[in-house]
Amino acid sequence: MSFKLFVSAAALVGAAAVAGAVIAAPVDGAATFAENCAACHQPQGQGVTGAFPKLAASVVVQGDPANLGWILTHGRGGMPNFSEDMSDDQIAAVLTYIRSSWGNAAGPVDAALVKAQRGAPKPVDTGAGLPFH
Amino acid sequence: MFTDIDGLSRRAFLERLSAAGGTALLMTGMSALGFGIASAAVAPPVMSGGKGKKVIVLGTGVAGLTSAYELTNAGYDVTVLEARDRVGGRSWTAKKGTKLTELGGEAEVCDFEEGQYINPGPWRIPYFHRGYLHYAKKFGVPLELLNNDNDRSYINYEKGTGPLAGKPIRKVEVAADMRGYAAEMLAKQVKQGALDAQFTAGDKELFLDYLKSEGYLEGADLKYLGAEGRSPLVNPGAGLDPGPGVESKPYAMTDILHSNTWKVLRSISNLDQQRTMFQPVGGMHELPKGFVRNMKPIIKLQHVVEKISQTPGSITVAYTDEKGAKGSITADFCVCTIPLSVLRTIEIDASPKFKEAIGGVSYALVGKIGIQMKSRFWEDNHQIYGGHIYVDDPLISTISLPSTGWLGQKGVVLGFYPHGAAAARLSGMSLADRKAYALAAGKKVFPEYADSAEGSFSMFWHRTPFNMGGWAEWTEESRAKYYPTLLEPEGRLYLAGEHLSYLTGWQEGGIESAWQQIAKLHTRAMAA
Ligand SMILES: Cc1cc2nc3c(=O)[nH]c(=O)nc-3n(C[C@H](O)[C@H](O)[C@H](O)COP(=O)(O)OP(=O)(O)OC[C@H]3O[C@@H](n4cnc5c(N)ncnc54)[C@H](O)[C@@H]3O)c2cc1C
Numbered sequence: 001m002s003f004k005l006f007v008s009a010a011a012l013v014g015a016a017a018v019a020g021a022v023i024a025a026p027v028d029g030a031a032t033f034a035e036n037c038a039a040c041h042q043p044q045g046q047g048v049t050g051a052f053p054k055l056a057a058s059v060v061v062q063g064d065p066a067n068l069g070w071i072l073t074h075g076r077g078g079m080p081n082f083s084e085d086m087s088d089d090q091i092a093a094v095l096t097y098i099r100s101s102w103g104n105a106a107g108p109v110d111a112a113l114v115k116a117q118r119g120a121p122k123p124v125d126t127g128a129g130l131p132f133h
Numbered sequence: 134m135f136t137d138i139d140g141l142s143r144r145a146f147l148e149r150l151s152a153a154g155g156t157a158l159l160m161t162g163m164s165a166l167g168f169g170i171a172s173a174a175v176a177p178p179v180m181s182g183g184k185g186k187k188v189i190v191l192g193t194g195v196a197g198l199t200s201a202y203e204l205t206n207a208g209y210d211v212t213v214l215e216a217r218d219r220v221g222g223r224s225w226t227a228k229k230g231t232k233l234t235e236l237g238g239e240a241e242v243c244d245f246e247e248g249q250y251i252n253p254g255p256w257r258i259p260y261f262h263r264g265y266l267h268y269a270k271k272f273g274v275p276l277e278l279l280n281n282d283n284d285r286s287y288i289n290y291e292k293g294t295g296p297l298a299g300k301p302i303r304k305v306e307v308a309a310d311m312r313g314y315a316a317e318m319l320a321k322q323v324k325q326g327a328l329d330a331q332f333t334a335g336d337k338e339l340f341l342d343y344l345k346s347e348g349y350l351e352g353a354d355l356k357y358l359g360a361e362g363r364s365p366l367v368n369p370g371a372g373l374d375p376g377p378g379v380e381s382k383p384y385a386m387t388d389i390l391h392s393n394t395w396k397v398l399r400s401i402s403n404l405d406q407q408r409t410m411f412q413p414v415g416g417m418h419e420l421p422k423g424f425v426r427n428m429k430p431i432i433k434l435q436h437v438v439e440k441i442s443q444t445p446g447s448i449t450v451a452y453t454d455e456k457g458a459k460g461s462i463t464a465d466f467c468v469c470t471i472p473l474s475v476l477r478t479i480e481i482d483a484s485p486k487f488k489e490a491i492g493g494v495s496y497a498l499v500g501k502i503g504i505q506m507k508s509r510f511w512e513d514n515h516q517i518y519g520g521h522i523y524v525d526d527p528l529i530s531t532i533s534l535p536s537t538g539w540l541g542q543k544g545v546v547l548g549f550y551p552h553g554a555a556a557a558r559l560s561g562m563s564l565a566d567r568k569a570y571a572l573a574a575g576k577k578v579f580p581e582y583a584d585s586a587e588g589s590f591s592m593f594w595h596r597t598p599f600n601m602g603g604w605a606e607w608t609e610e611s612r613a614k615y616y617p618t619l620l621e622p623e624g625r626l627y628l629a630g631e632h633l634s635y636l637t638g639w640q641e642g643g644i645e646s647a648w649q650q651i652a653k654l655h656t657r658a659m660a661a
Binding site for chain 1: 236237255257281405406474475477478495496497498499521527531552553554555556557558560561593595596601602603604606638639
């Protein structure tokens with residue numbers, strides 16, 4: 001329990017930094033993918049069987065963009081919630097990138113759609129930086 | 134919590150347990166079932182009469198080793214299959230020569246000096262983890278204290294505002310000041326009678342006494358002016374210089390509030406993190422070694438399990454060995470401690486419901502880096518002996534100082550311990566970039582940090598074969614939907630491991646889960 005508190009706090013403080021970065025140049029989807037996603041989904045979106053879903057030639061990736069926006073801002077299964085770590089622009093850019101790479105050919109995603117998928121902001125917590133496990 | 138076990142009522146189940154294993158097993162069973170004798174099991178099930186029935190145990194983490202050890206002693210004929218070339222699973226220590234290649238990662242060889250190590254996985258043993266302590270004592274694995282809360286630690290929160298933001302300050306200062314101010318404010322209210330309705334006769338004076346003592350309040354107006362022991366500017370000593378020493382002055386309350394540093398304060402730690410905290414001397418691998426020293430050679434390393442099939446009368450496990458040769462073993466029962474994150478890629482004869490449950494839990498993204506430092510500057514220059522440095526960069530999360538090798542020449546510092554999205558990002562970096570990131574963060578707290586760094590070893594569990602995740606993270610939904618299914622045997626297959634406990638992410642969960650599952654297996658074997 002304490003651990004969950006800890007994560008949300010860390011994520012919250014992270015949000016401030018992201019917000020500052022947003023004003024800069026247009027976001028590079030490929031670079032954002034390499035930074036945040038490639039460790040699990042692998043550099044060519046090939047995934048790891050049983051552990052991390054393949055993004056290359058994927059029906060889901062080419063499917064409803066709102067669904068993808070929801071997954072990135074809420075997390076699903078083992079995938080963390082990136083809502084506090086990435087701006088709407090970054091999430092839109094990364095989704096646009098994966099939808100047009102590695103055998104995927106689906107349309108771009110814009111930041112407004114991502115924003116609509118975000119839930120209410122998380123409450124402030126008090127457990128920042130406290131140890132877990 | 135449980136109403137049915139194996140379709141039996143709790144009471145009927147306990148009666149069977151006691152018939153099979155006597156009082157000790159009954160007690161273990163009772164606490165496990167939530168009868169409230171203790172919050173957790175304190176001893177392994179007492180079992181005997183296995184009569185050479187064959188059991189295959191999969192995995193040699195603490196859950197597999199506990200199962201194999203206890204079942205062997207109870208007279209079962211046990212064979213253990215382990216995919217890696219070592220025992221211990223997550224209970225592991227990285228030291229000179231330790232090798233690892235993460236999935237999609239570079240080959241890494243630990244280049245620490247002899248005697249230096251980092252525990253990349255488990256590192257803390259809480260005092261109430263009595264299963265772990267039971268085996269440590271039994272096998273003579275020496276433990277030492279792990280300093281899990283150091284008053285002298287720095288808090289370096291960069292995301293606050295005001296004069297204290299982004300500046301390492303001591304935890305003891307923040308604790309003294311925040312609690313002092315809070316006590317002072319409350320004491321004023323109480324004295325003015327604002328809270329009289331809250332007190333019954335005589336309480337008010339006692340409560341004021343408590344506030345005075347808690348907050349080091351002084352004088353008739355109960356002011357907080359600083360606390361004895363709040364990080365003196367000059368420590369007391371001999372003669373007149375330093376003589377009595379020089380006390381430090383409190384920070385302004387508003388500065389602490391806006392710095393966010395108060396976030397590290399809690400009246401008490403949560404149970405998992407309370408004193409007393411232990412660690413095994415020499416590293417986490419010592420307990421698995423203790424098991425092996427006390428067991429017959431029944432472990433087959435580098436045997437990767439690929440398939441589990443069953444008939445009504447037997448269970449067969451197929452594997453590939455270190456030479457690439459395929460083989461299989463057939464037995465009466467199988468205890469499988471392979472993490473669910475890996476088990477879901479293995480072919481199993483099981484019902485669709487059971488398979489769905491195996492896929493129904495997700496695993497933590499998490500990792501660590503150990504950095505060998507050529508001097509123990511945190512001790513020599515900062516008088517910090519163990520404990521954690523608090524930072525608010527989620528990619529770092531925790532910097533921890535070793536609770537071993539005190540006052541020695543070198544030491545290994547835990548340079549980051551991120552989780553979730555932060556772990557996803559850091560784990561995508563090259564080994565060199567991970568280290569550079571850790572050093573840049575540490576340097577903001579300790580000027581000596583980057584220049585003192587020597588070798589390092591980093592790893593992320595979600596990218597590590599045969600684990601593919603740090604620990605099971607059940608949600609309320611998945612607990613309700615899947616967890617009970619996995620606690621029941623599927624034919625002749627029994628699952629065990631940290632994932633089948635409410636102590637997920639702790640070795641104790643693996644040990645106590647093994648106790649519970651083998652007790653079920655034994656009851657069934659005895660009834661047959
Ligand atoms: C970063 C981190 C920090 C932690 N901190 C703590 C802590 O401070 N204190 C604490 O007590 N716990 C801590 N834990 C949790 C602890 O590590 C686990 O709860 C515990 O070690 C799990 O034991 P286990 O036997 O269930 O699983 P494991 O130790 O994972 O054992 C499973 C075994 O199965 C083997 N296996 C996998 N696939 C196959 C296959 N196909 N064929 C054959 N064998 C296979 C694996 O090689 C492994 O040996 C931490 C964990 C992590 C990741």
